[in-house]
Amino acid sequence: MTLGTNKTQELRRKAAKLNEQFAGLNARQILSRVINGGVAGRAAVLSSFGAEAAVLLKLVAEKNPATPVVFLDTRKHFPETLAYVENLTDALGLTTLVRARPSYGQLAVSDPDGNRHATDPDRCCYARKTLPMISTLRNFDCVLTGRKRHQTDDRAQMDVVEVQESWLSINPLADWSLDEVRAYAREMALPAHPLVSQGFQSIGCQPCTQPSEDYRAGRWAGSDKTECGIHITKDGKVRRIGANTNG
Template identity: 45%
Template structure:
Protein backbone atom coordinates (compact mmCIF):
# COMPACT_ATOMS: atom_id res chain seq x y z
CA UNK A 1 0.00 0.00 0.00
CA UNK A 2 1.37 3.47 -0.85
CA UNK A 3 2.49 5.26 2.32
CA UNK A 4 0.31 8.30 1.70
CA UNK A 5 -2.76 6.07 1.49
CA UNK A 6 -1.65 4.15 4.57
CA UNK A 7 -1.37 7.39 6.55
CA UNK A 8 -4.77 8.56 5.35
CA UNK A 9 -6.39 5.27 6.35
CA UNK A 10 -4.82 5.39 9.80
CA UNK A 11 -6.05 8.96 10.27
CA UNK A 12 -9.59 7.81 9.54
CA UNK A 13 -9.26 4.74 11.75
CA UNK A 14 -7.93 6.71 14.72
CA UNK A 15 -9.84 9.95 14.36
CA UNK A 16 -11.55 9.29 17.72
CA UNK A 17 -8.80 7.24 19.39
CA UNK A 18 -7.00 8.41 22.50
CA UNK A 19 -3.23 8.86 22.44
CA UNK A 20 -2.49 5.63 24.28
CA UNK A 21 -4.45 3.62 21.73
CA UNK A 22 -2.68 5.35 18.85
CA UNK A 23 0.73 4.58 20.34
CA UNK A 24 -0.15 0.94 21.04
CA UNK A 25 -1.55 0.32 17.56
CA UNK A 26 1.39 2.11 15.90
CA UNK A 27 3.87 -0.13 17.70
CA UNK A 28 1.94 -3.20 16.55
CA UNK A 29 1.10 -2.08 13.00
CA UNK A 30 2.63 -4.61 10.62
CA UNK A 31 1.97 -2.39 7.61
CA UNK A 32 4.05 0.42 9.08
CA UNK A 33 6.72 -1.94 10.32
CA UNK A 34 9.20 -1.38 13.12
CA UNK A 35 8.56 1.89 14.96
CA UNK A 36 10.75 4.00 17.25
CA UNK A 37 9.95 6.89 19.56
CA UNK A 38 12.16 9.89 18.85
CA UNK A 39 12.40 11.92 22.05
CA UNK A 40 14.13 15.17 22.94
CA UNK A 41 13.68 14.45 26.67
CA UNK A 42 12.51 18.05 26.73
CA UNK A 43 9.81 19.90 28.62
CA UNK A 44 6.87 17.68 27.61
CA UNK A 45 8.65 14.55 26.38
CA UNK A 46 7.99 12.49 29.49
CA UNK A 47 4.32 12.04 28.49
CA UNK A 48 5.08 9.84 25.47
CA UNK A 49 8.00 8.20 27.22
CA UNK A 50 5.63 7.13 29.98
CA UNK A 51 3.01 5.89 27.51
CA UNK A 52 5.60 3.80 25.69
CA UNK A 53 6.94 2.40 28.96
CA UNK A 54 3.43 1.29 29.91
CA UNK A 55 2.96 -0.50 26.57
CA UNK A 56 6.40 -1.98 25.91
CA UNK A 57 9.54 -0.98 27.79
CA UNK A 58 11.63 -2.52 25.01
CA UNK A 59 10.44 0.03 22.45
CA UNK A 60 13.41 1.71 20.74
CA UNK A 61 13.77 5.31 21.96
CA UNK A 62 16.10 7.56 19.98
CA UNK A 63 17.66 10.54 21.75
CA UNK A 64 19.85 12.96 19.79
CA UNK A 65 22.75 14.35 21.79
CA UNK A 66 23.78 17.30 19.65
CA UNK A 67 26.74 17.94 21.96
CA UNK A 68 25.21 21.36 22.63
CA UNK A 69 22.44 20.37 25.01
CA UNK A 70 21.96 21.73 28.51
CA UNK A 71 23.64 19.54 31.16
CA UNK A 72 20.23 19.36 32.84
CA UNK A 73 18.79 17.67 29.74
CA UNK A 74 21.48 14.99 29.73
CA UNK A 75 20.90 14.28 33.43
CA UNK A 76 17.12 14.26 32.94
CA UNK A 77 17.47 11.80 30.05
CA UNK A 78 19.35 9.32 32.20
CA UNK A 79 17.07 9.71 35.22
CA UNK A 80 13.80 9.42 33.28
CA UNK A 81 15.02 6.40 31.30
CA UNK A 82 15.92 4.63 34.54
CA UNK A 83 12.72 5.63 36.36
CA UNK A 84 10.50 4.37 33.52
CA UNK A 85 12.53 1.21 32.97
CA UNK A 86 13.16 1.89 29.28
CA UNK A 87 15.54 -0.79 28.01
CA UNK A 88 16.40 0.38 24.49
CA UNK A 89 17.31 4.07 24.66
CA UNK A 90 19.68 4.84 21.82
CA UNK A 91 21.78 7.96 22.34
CA UNK A 92 23.01 9.16 18.96
CA UNK A 93 25.10 12.15 17.92
CA UNK A 94 26.70 13.86 14.95
CA UNK A 95 29.37 12.16 12.87
CA UNK A 96 32.76 12.99 14.39
CA UNK A 97 34.52 13.50 11.06
CA UNK A 98 31.73 15.78 9.82
CA UNK A 99 31.89 17.88 12.99
CA UNK A 100 35.67 18.26 12.69
CA UNK A 101 35.26 19.29 9.07
CA UNK A 102 32.28 21.61 9.37
CA UNK A 103 32.13 22.86 12.98
CA UNK A 104 35.41 22.17 14.72
CA UNK A 105 35.08 25.32 16.85
CA UNK A 106 31.40 24.73 17.73
CA UNK A 107 30.25 28.10 16.38
CA UNK A 108 28.46 27.07 13.19
CA UNK A 109 25.16 28.01 14.82
CA UNK A 110 26.25 31.64 14.91
CA UNK A 111 26.56 31.79 11.13
CA UNK A 112 23.94 29.29 9.98
CA UNK A 113 21.50 27.71 12.42
CA UNK A 114 19.97 25.51 9.71
CA UNK A 115 23.37 24.06 8.81
CA UNK A 116 24.11 23.41 12.48
CA UNK A 117 20.79 21.61 12.98
CA UNK A 118 21.39 19.59 9.83
CA UNK A 119 24.84 18.52 11.01
CA UNK A 120 23.94 17.79 14.61
CA UNK A 121 20.33 16.59 14.42
CA UNK A 122 18.91 15.85 10.96
CA UNK A 123 21.71 13.72 9.55
CA UNK A 124 22.27 11.63 12.69
CA UNK A 125 18.55 10.96 12.98
CA UNK A 126 18.20 9.92 9.35
CA UNK A 127 20.92 7.34 9.88
CA UNK A 128 19.38 6.08 13.12
CA UNK A 129 15.94 5.71 11.53
CA UNK A 130 17.23 3.59 8.67
CA UNK A 131 15.89 0.33 10.09
CA UNK A 132 12.45 1.72 10.96
CA UNK A 133 9.25 2.03 8.96
CA UNK A 134 7.83 4.71 11.23
CA UNK A 135 8.58 6.98 14.15
CA UNK A 136 6.60 8.61 16.92
CA UNK A 137 6.93 12.32 17.68
CA UNK A 138 5.62 14.55 20.47
CA UNK A 139 4.46 17.43 18.26
CA UNK A 140 1.14 19.13 18.99
CA UNK A 141 -1.08 21.51 17.04
CA UNK A 142 -1.26 24.05 19.83
CA UNK A 143 2.48 24.68 19.39
CA UNK A 144 1.61 26.60 16.22
CA UNK A 145 3.73 27.31 13.16
CA UNK A 146 4.09 24.31 10.88
CA UNK A 147 2.37 22.20 13.53
CA UNK A 148 -1.02 23.94 13.45
CA UNK A 149 -2.56 21.47 10.97
CA UNK A 150 -0.71 18.41 12.18
CA UNK A 151 -2.34 15.03 11.37
CA UNK A 152 -2.10 11.99 13.60
CA UNK A 153 -0.34 10.05 10.85
CA UNK A 154 1.66 11.46 7.96
CA UNK A 155 3.96 10.26 5.22
CA UNK A 156 7.46 11.68 5.22
CA UNK A 157 9.90 10.38 2.66
CA UNK A 158 9.68 6.59 2.93
CA UNK A 159 8.37 6.45 6.46
CA UNK A 160 5.22 7.08 8.47
CA UNK A 161 5.37 9.67 11.24
CA UNK A 162 2.95 9.23 14.11
CA UNK A 163 1.86 12.23 16.20
CA UNK A 164 -0.31 10.76 18.99
CA UNK A 165 -0.53 14.05 20.89
CA UNK A 166 -1.43 16.20 17.87
CA UNK A 167 -4.76 17.34 19.30
CA UNK A 168 -3.62 17.69 22.92
CA UNK A 169 -3.60 21.05 24.68
CA UNK A 170 -1.01 22.32 27.13
CA UNK A 171 -3.50 21.56 29.89
CA UNK A 172 -3.85 17.97 28.68
CA UNK A 173 -0.09 17.58 28.98
CA UNK A 174 -0.04 19.07 32.47
CA UNK A 175 -2.96 16.92 33.59
CA UNK A 176 -1.31 13.73 32.35
CA UNK A 177 1.96 14.56 34.05
CA UNK A 178 0.15 15.31 37.31
CA UNK A 179 -2.00 12.20 37.10
CA UNK A 180 1.03 9.94 36.73
CA UNK A 181 3.35 11.99 38.96
CA UNK A 182 5.95 12.30 36.22
CA UNK A 183 9.25 14.15 36.76
CA UNK A 184 9.51 17.60 35.18
CA UNK A 185 12.49 18.80 33.23
CA UNK A 186 14.43 20.95 35.74
CA UNK A 187 14.70 23.90 33.34
CA UNK A 188 10.93 24.41 33.26
CA UNK A 189 11.08 25.95 36.74
CA UNK A 190 13.81 28.27 35.49
CA UNK A 191 11.60 29.77 32.77
CA UNK A 192 12.22 27.43 29.83
CA UNK A 193 8.85 26.05 28.65
CA UNK A 194 10.58 24.59 25.57
CA UNK A 195 14.11 23.21 25.75
CA UNK A 196 16.55 22.74 22.88
CA UNK A 197 20.28 23.32 22.47
CA UNK A 198 21.93 25.84 24.80
CA UNK A 199 23.05 28.38 22.16
CA UNK A 200 19.62 28.60 20.56
CA UNK A 201 17.28 28.44 23.58
CA UNK A 202 16.30 31.34 25.83
CA UNK A 203 13.72 31.79 28.54
CA UNK A 204 10.14 32.72 27.61
CA UNK A 205 7.74 34.61 29.83
CA UNK A 206 4.21 33.44 30.59
CA UNK A 207 2.67 35.80 28.01
CA UNK A 208 4.76 34.42 25.16
CA UNK A 209 4.28 31.37 22.99
CA UNK A 210 5.93 28.40 24.75
CA UNK A 211 8.36 28.01 21.85
CA UNK A 212 9.22 31.72 21.67
CA UNK A 213 12.56 31.02 23.29
CA UNK A 214 13.68 28.74 20.49
CA UNK A 215 15.78 30.56 17.88
CA UNK A 216 14.56 33.86 19.29
CA UNK A 217 14.47 36.87 16.93
CA UNK A 218 14.60 34.67 13.84
CA UNK A 219 12.04 33.16 11.47
CA UNK A 220 13.24 29.66 12.26
CA UNK A 221 10.71 27.52 14.12
CA UNK A 222 11.89 23.95 13.45
CA UNK A 223 15.27 22.27 13.73
CA UNK A 224 14.83 20.47 10.42
CA UNK A 225 13.96 16.92 11.44
CA UNK A 226 10.27 17.74 10.93
CA UNK A 227 10.60 19.51 7.58
CA UNK A 228 9.38 17.26 4.79
CA UNK A 229 10.19 16.40 2.13
CA UNK A 230 13.87 16.92 2.78
CA UNK A 231 16.19 18.17 0.10
CA UNK A 232 17.28 15.38 -2.18
CA UNK A 233 14.62 12.98 -0.90
CA UNK A 234 11.71 11.53 -2.77
CA UNK A 235 8.40 13.25 -2.17
Protein backbone atom coordinates in the same frame (compact mmCIF):
# COMPACT_ATOMS: atom_id res chain seq x y z
CA MET B 1 17.83 10.17 0.64
CA THR B 2 15.12 10.52 -1.98
CA LEU B 3 12.58 7.75 -2.36
CA GLY B 4 11.39 6.46 -5.70
CA THR B 5 7.94 7.53 -6.85
CA ASN B 6 6.38 4.12 -6.22
CA LYS B 7 7.73 3.92 -2.67
CA THR B 8 6.58 7.44 -1.87
CA GLN B 9 3.11 6.73 -3.22
CA GLU B 10 2.96 3.52 -1.21
CA LEU B 11 3.85 5.38 1.98
CA ARG B 12 1.25 8.05 1.26
CA ARG B 13 -1.43 5.42 0.73
CA LYS B 14 -0.46 3.75 3.99
CA ALA B 15 -0.52 7.08 5.84
CA ALA B 16 -3.97 7.89 4.47
CA LYS B 17 -5.26 4.46 5.50
CA LEU B 18 -3.86 4.80 9.01
CA ASN B 19 -5.30 8.29 9.39
CA GLU B 20 -8.70 6.80 8.60
CA GLN B 21 -8.16 3.98 11.10
CA PHE B 22 -6.98 6.34 13.83
CA ALA B 23 -9.81 8.85 13.41
CA GLY B 24 -11.60 9.22 16.74
CA LEU B 25 -9.03 7.20 18.68
CA ASN B 26 -7.21 8.61 21.68
CA ALA B 27 -3.45 8.55 22.17
CA ARG B 28 -3.40 5.29 24.13
CA GLN B 29 -5.47 3.51 21.48
CA ILE B 30 -3.21 4.75 18.71
CA LEU B 31 -0.13 3.65 20.61
CA SER B 32 -1.62 0.20 21.23
CA ARG B 33 -2.15 -0.30 17.51
CA VAL B 34 1.30 0.97 16.58
CA ILE B 35 3.44 -0.55 19.34
CA ASN B 36 1.59 -3.78 20.11
CA GLY B 37 -0.48 -4.21 16.96
CA GLY B 38 2.32 -3.48 14.52
CA VAL B 39 -0.02 -1.70 12.09
CA ALA B 40 2.79 0.59 10.87
CA GLY B 41 5.69 -1.86 11.03
CA ARG B 42 8.84 -1.47 13.13
CA ALA B 43 8.27 1.43 15.52
CA ALA B 44 10.58 3.74 17.43
CA VAL B 45 10.02 6.88 19.48
CA LEU B 46 11.83 10.11 18.64
CA SER B 47 12.33 12.18 21.79
CA SER B 48 14.11 15.44 22.53
CA PHE B 49 13.85 14.77 26.28
CA GLY B 50 12.64 18.35 26.54
CA ALA B 51 10.02 20.04 28.68
CA GLU B 52 7.09 17.81 27.59
CA ALA B 53 8.91 14.62 26.63
CA ALA B 54 7.90 12.62 29.69
CA VAL B 55 4.24 12.48 28.65
CA LEU B 56 4.71 10.52 25.43
CA LEU B 57 7.45 8.37 26.95
CA LYS B 58 5.19 7.44 29.87
CA LEU B 59 2.41 6.40 27.49
CA VAL B 60 4.88 4.36 25.43
CA ALA B 61 6.35 2.69 28.51
CA GLU B 62 2.88 1.53 29.50
CA LYS B 63 2.54 -0.30 26.18
CA ASN B 64 6.03 -1.74 25.85
CA PRO B 65 9.04 -0.43 27.81
CA ALA B 66 11.41 -2.08 25.32
CA THR B 67 10.23 0.18 22.49
CA PRO B 68 13.36 1.86 21.02
CA VAL B 69 13.63 5.50 22.10
CA VAL B 70 15.79 7.58 19.77
CA PHE B 71 17.45 10.59 21.39
CA LEU B 72 19.08 13.12 19.08
CA ASP B 73 22.28 13.91 20.93
CA THR B 74 23.47 17.00 19.07
CA ARG B 75 26.54 17.41 21.30
CA LYS B 76 25.13 20.86 22.13
CA HIS B 77 22.58 19.90 24.79
CA PHE B 78 22.37 21.33 28.28
CA PRO B 79 24.08 19.12 30.89
CA GLU B 80 20.68 19.03 32.61
CA THR B 81 19.13 17.45 29.50
CA LEU B 82 21.78 14.74 29.32
CA ALA B 83 21.20 13.91 32.99
CA TYR B 84 17.43 13.95 32.42
CA VAL B 85 17.77 11.35 29.66
CA GLU B 86 19.21 8.88 32.13
CA ASN B 87 16.92 9.81 35.02
CA LEU B 88 13.69 9.71 32.99
CA THR B 89 14.39 6.45 31.19
CA ASP B 90 15.21 4.83 34.52
CA ALA B 91 12.10 6.27 36.19
CA LEU B 92 9.83 5.02 33.41
CA GLY B 93 11.56 1.65 33.02
CA LEU B 94 12.44 2.23 29.38
CA THR B 95 15.11 -0.23 28.35
CA THR B 96 16.15 0.59 24.77
CA LEU B 97 17.75 4.01 24.38
CA VAL B 98 19.30 4.77 20.98
CA ARG B 99 21.55 7.82 20.71
CA ALA B 100 21.67 9.39 17.25
CA ARG B 101 24.45 11.94 17.03
CA PRO B 102 26.84 13.46 14.52
CA SER B 103 30.32 12.00 14.32
CA TYR B 104 33.27 14.19 15.23
CA GLY B 105 34.62 13.64 11.74
CA GLN B 106 31.45 14.98 10.16
CA LEU B 107 31.38 17.96 12.52
CA ALA B 108 35.00 18.74 11.64
CA VAL B 109 33.72 19.47 8.14
CA SER B 110 30.31 20.99 8.82
CA ASP B 111 31.02 22.87 12.05
CA PRO B 112 34.80 22.99 12.61
CA ASP B 113 34.77 25.75 15.22
CA GLY B 114 31.54 24.63 16.89
CA ASN B 115 29.96 28.01 16.27
CA ARG B 116 27.71 27.23 13.30
CA HIS B 117 24.63 27.77 15.48
CA ALA B 118 25.48 31.48 15.68
CA THR B 119 26.25 32.04 11.99
CA ASP B 120 23.83 29.65 10.28
CA PRO B 121 21.45 27.85 12.66
CA ASP B 122 19.65 26.01 9.84
CA ARG B 123 22.86 24.35 8.69
CA CYS B 124 23.75 23.60 12.28
CA CYS B 125 20.44 21.79 12.77
CA TYR B 126 20.92 19.96 9.50
CA ALA B 127 24.34 18.65 10.52
CA ARG B 128 23.57 17.91 14.14
CA LYS B 129 19.95 16.70 13.92
CA THR B 130 18.65 15.95 10.44
CA LEU B 131 21.53 13.82 9.15
CA PRO B 132 21.93 11.69 12.31
CA MET B 133 18.16 11.22 12.47
CA ILE B 134 17.93 10.04 8.86
CA SER B 135 20.81 7.61 9.38
CA THR B 136 19.20 6.08 12.49
CA LEU B 137 15.52 6.08 11.58
CA ARG B 138 15.96 4.42 8.21
CA ASN B 139 16.14 1.22 10.32
CA PHE B 140 12.47 1.69 11.30
CA ASP B 141 9.15 1.81 9.45
CA CYS B 142 7.55 4.44 11.66
CA VAL B 143 8.53 6.89 14.34
CA LEU B 144 6.34 8.19 17.15
CA THR B 145 6.73 11.87 18.01
CA GLY B 146 5.40 14.19 20.69
CA ARG B 147 4.48 16.95 18.26
CA LYS B 148 1.24 18.82 18.88
CA ARG B 149 -0.81 21.13 16.69
CA HIS B 150 -0.79 23.95 19.22
CA GLN B 151 3.00 24.29 19.20
CA THR B 152 3.76 26.17 15.96
CA ASP B 153 2.02 27.42 12.83
CA ASP B 154 3.80 24.72 10.81
CA ARG B 155 2.21 22.04 12.99
CA ALA B 156 -1.31 23.49 13.23
CA GLN B 157 -2.73 21.43 10.34
CA MET B 158 -0.61 18.30 10.63
CA ASP B 159 -2.16 14.85 10.35
CA VAL B 160 -1.73 12.18 12.98
CA VAL B 161 0.20 10.14 10.40
CA GLU B 162 2.58 11.77 7.91
CA VAL B 163 5.19 10.62 5.42
CA GLN B 164 8.80 11.54 6.14
CA GLU B 165 11.84 10.27 4.25
CA SER B 166 11.47 6.46 4.17
CA TRP B 167 9.22 6.09 7.21
CA LEU B 168 5.88 7.16 8.65
CA SER B 169 5.82 9.86 11.31
CA ILE B 170 3.02 9.29 13.84
CA ASN B 171 1.87 12.03 16.21
CA PRO B 172 -0.47 10.44 18.80
CA LEU B 173 -0.57 13.63 20.90
CA ALA B 174 -1.42 15.88 17.95
CA ASP B 175 -4.63 17.25 19.46
CA TRP B 176 -3.38 17.60 23.05
CA SER B 177 -3.33 21.15 24.41
CA LEU B 178 -0.55 22.47 26.61
CA ASP B 179 -2.92 22.40 29.57
CA GLU B 180 -3.73 18.73 28.91
CA VAL B 181 -0.04 17.88 28.70
CA ARG B 182 0.72 19.58 31.99
CA ALA B 183 -2.32 18.10 33.72
CA TYR B 184 -1.31 14.57 32.67
CA ALA B 185 2.26 15.15 33.86
CA ARG B 186 0.95 16.24 37.26
CA GLU B 187 -1.51 13.36 37.48
CA MET B 188 1.21 10.82 36.74
CA ALA B 189 3.78 12.64 38.91
CA LEU B 190 6.22 12.54 36.01
CA PRO B 191 9.76 13.78 36.62
CA ALA B 192 10.10 17.27 35.19
CA HIS B 193 13.05 18.49 33.15
CA PRO B 194 15.18 20.39 35.70
CA LEU B 195 15.25 23.53 33.52
CA VAL B 196 11.46 23.93 33.57
CA SER B 197 11.63 25.33 37.10
CA GLN B 198 14.11 27.91 35.79
CA GLY B 199 11.62 29.33 33.30
CA PHE B 200 12.39 27.26 30.20
CA GLN B 201 9.11 26.48 28.39
CA SER B 202 10.63 24.60 25.43
CA ILE B 203 14.09 23.10 25.61
CA GLY B 204 16.52 22.38 22.79
CA CYS B 205 20.25 22.90 22.35
CA GLN B 206 21.96 25.09 24.92
CA PRO B 207 23.20 27.88 22.59
CA CYS B 208 19.76 28.32 20.96
CA THR B 209 17.46 28.10 23.99
CA GLN B 210 16.68 30.62 26.69
CA PRO B 211 14.02 31.08 29.37
CA SER B 212 10.79 32.65 28.13
CA GLU B 213 7.32 33.40 29.44
CA ASP B 214 5.76 32.54 26.08
CA TYR B 215 5.74 28.93 24.92
CA ARG B 216 8.56 28.18 22.46
CA ALA B 217 9.55 31.85 22.18
CA GLY B 218 12.83 30.94 23.86
CA ARG B 219 13.87 28.80 20.90
CA TRP B 220 16.00 30.69 18.36
CA ALA B 221 14.90 33.95 19.99
CA GLY B 222 15.09 36.98 17.74
CA SER B 223 14.61 35.01 14.53
CA ASP B 224 11.67 33.58 12.60
CA LYS B 225 13.04 30.06 12.87
CA THR B 226 10.58 27.67 14.54
CA GLU B 227 11.66 24.19 13.38
CA CYS B 228 14.98 22.41 13.66
CA GLY B 229 14.68 20.38 10.47
CA ILE B 230 13.82 16.94 11.84
CA HIS B 231 10.11 17.10 11.02
CA ILE B 232 8.10 17.62 7.88
CA THR B 233 6.27 20.87 7.33
CA LYS B 234 2.54 21.30 6.78
CA ASP B 235 3.04 21.08 2.99
CA GLY B 236 4.36 17.54 3.44
CA LYS B 237 8.01 18.31 2.71
CA VAL B 238 11.00 17.60 4.89
CA ARG B 239 12.72 20.79 5.91
CA ARG B 240 16.38 20.06 5.20
CA ILE B 241 17.95 23.47 4.75
CA GLY B 242 21.61 23.20 3.89
CA ALA B 243 21.33 19.84 2.15
CA ASN B 244 22.81 21.13 -1.08
CA THR B 245 25.42 23.44 0.37
CA ASN B 246 28.95 22.92 1.60
CA GLY B 247 30.00 23.15 5.22
